[in-house]
Amino acid sequence: MKQMIIHGGKPLQGDVWIGGAKNSTVALIPASILSRTPVTLEGVPKIADVDNLMDLLSEMDVVSDFHNTTLRINPEHIKMSPLPSGKIKSLRASYYFMGALLGRFGKAVVGFPGGDDIGPRPIDQHIKGFEALGACVKNENDQIKITSPAEGLHGATIHLAMPSVGATMNIIMASVTAKGQTIIDNAAKEPEIIDLATFLNNMGAIIRGAGTDSIRIEGVKQLQAKTPHTIIPDRIEAGTYISLAGCIGNGICIHNIIEEHLDSYLAKVEEMGVVIDATEDSLYVYPAGDLKMTQIRTSSYPGFATDLQQPVTPLLLSAKSGEGVIIDQIYPKRIGHIEQLRKMGADIKVEDNIILIHPTAKLHGTKVSAGEIRAGACLMIAGLMADGETVIDNADNILRGYDRVQEKLRLLGADVKIQDAPNE
Known part of the structure; x- marks a missing residue:
């Protein structure tokens, strides 16, 4: 300590x-595994949460390198791997791997997230969103296990009970490769959500309405990073x-x-x-x-x-x-x-x-x-x-x-x- x-x-x-914005960075790093090509993030803050997320990437054989304010992530040889509870509990933002893994592999096994103790912060809206996309979500042995149906995730209209930043981001990541259109109503409008949508759109996603309370996503087959992304x-x-x-x-x-x-x-x-x-x-x-x-x-x-x-x-x-x-x-x-x-x-x-x-x-x-x-x-x-x-x-x-x-x-x-x- x-x-x-x-x-x-x-x-x-x-x-x-x-x-660079911490609350963008901790979502962009998990979102990078949606790319089939190497990702470059610029303006990355030197904070402990970045180090912890890089450790989680290494659990999936994703190579990352952080120098000055530039973080390079290569997910080309990524393997689907359960993310251990010990490291997951060190930061709450690790829950973004749920949406990212679901979007990339159609399944995820993630320990319950930890982070700051500032009162109840349930992830029920995240789960509600995943289930609306067709996923099955189970709680087993202090882990969240999420699987998509054999035919893959499908678009859906999802109304959030409150404009949760985490749920909005997680549903975006899960739905960018789902079949058809996904609509998130009562979405959060924070600048960090616009930053995530910009990052994904530059990789080939089709996301409209970020920054408003209604976000529309048209699913695509896969994403590929082509240019560096500078964090707000x-x-x-x-x-x-x-x-x-x-x-x-x-x-x-x-x-x-x-x-x-x-x-x-x-x-x-x-x-x-x-x-x-x-x-x-x-x-x-x-x-x-x-x-x-x-x-x-x-x-x-x-x-x-x-x-x-x-x-x-x-x-x-x-x-x-x-x-x-x-x-x-x-x-x-x-x-x-x-x-x-x-x-x-x-x-x-x-x-x-x-x-x-x-x-x-x-x-x-x-x-x-x-x-x-x-x-x-x-x-x-x-x-x-x-x-x-x-x-x-x-x-x-x-x-x-x-x-x-x-x-x-x-x-x-x-x-x-x-x-x-x-x-x-």
């Missing part, structure tokens, strides 16, 4: 470059650095951003009093003045992203007056960071799954634990704000989602290091 050690209280300034910038990483810049920045320019992907977030941050100048692909965040509280309610895209409710929390703590409110409608149990912030002196509490925040003049460094990726980002920003030393245990979770985070923070002037945790 890793620890992040932060000596906080120092104003940060300079430039930071945003990496990570809007959650960008939002995290915007929050950091608003809390403790002395002028920070954040590069490689698609501003429209952050519209709802930026509206709230600017409502609080953070001053931002935008250019074509970067944002300059001015040193913050007196900030005011706001109320935040997360919702599906294009609403305020659930993945940003924790990173924005330190910004709310920086406000001078009022009461801030966060209601996470997507994952109401995503509150593991609250008790950790209270250890640092934050005036924050939870009542009936509603997070209530009051101005906190000073945070103090102490030992805390990152229960999951975005909670870790929240504690990282709080540690940079706090007086003294903050030690974040389970910092592996931060490394799962944030590209070269130690290097980027140091370039802004932060006193931060990541080290192996001492043996208890």
Whole structure:
């Protein structure tokens, strides 16, 4: 396990470059096995989830090579192989191999996915989609076994009970080689879904409507990668650095951003009093003045992203007056960071799954634990704000989602290091 050690209280300034979107990358890597030719992904973030997915590829004799920000994947000699529960449980996004294997081989055996503990995240909508395509899904010995009928998968109209990003992506991957037309109604509209559809369309898939609530897929026989695919910038990483810049920045320019992907977030941050100048692909965040509280309610895209409710929390703590409110409608149990912030002196509490925040003049460094990726980002920003030393245990979770985070923070002037945790 890793620890992040932060000596906080120092104003940060300079430039930071945003990496490729984690939530795209973890779907694009499994989707690469749908290609009959080698795949090249560019702008890949250096995060632990990429390493874990590459390990899973190797279980299927898929060769991959990651250098700088370019990931090359060769699925030409892929073999159908059950994916072991041990590695699967290290990240939730491993469930994308269900749709990818089903689309490539007509069957999949995958251990139940793990990942962050942020409350219930059932995969019933994924299963409902696979079954609508004609697949048989069974739960045997803590594994999900999916098989298509002898004649193969067939197109279907699938209505999602809620616009799940994971289910939308998984159904797309399973249906690109199914016979006939598949329609996904009430589909999720996140930019990462458009990124996946673009990647697959460039390999010969026929996907229309990505980014709307109705996606249509015409099945094709097979896919072949022909050109490299550049992953979109990570809007959650960008939002995290915007929050950091608003809390403790002395002028920070954040590069490689698609501003429209952050519209709802930026509206709230600017409502609080953070001053931002935008250019074509970067944002300059001015040193913050007196900030005011706001109320935040997360919702599906294009609403305020659930993945940003924790990173924005330190910004709310920086406000001078009022009461801030966060209601996470997507994952109401995503509150593991609250008790950790209270250890640092934050005036924050939870009542009936509603997070209530009051101005906190000073945070103090102490030992805390990152229960999951975005909670870790929240504690990282709080540690940079706090007086003294903050030690974040389970910092592996931060490394799962944030590209070269130690290097980027140091370039802004932060006193931060990541080290192996001492043996208890």
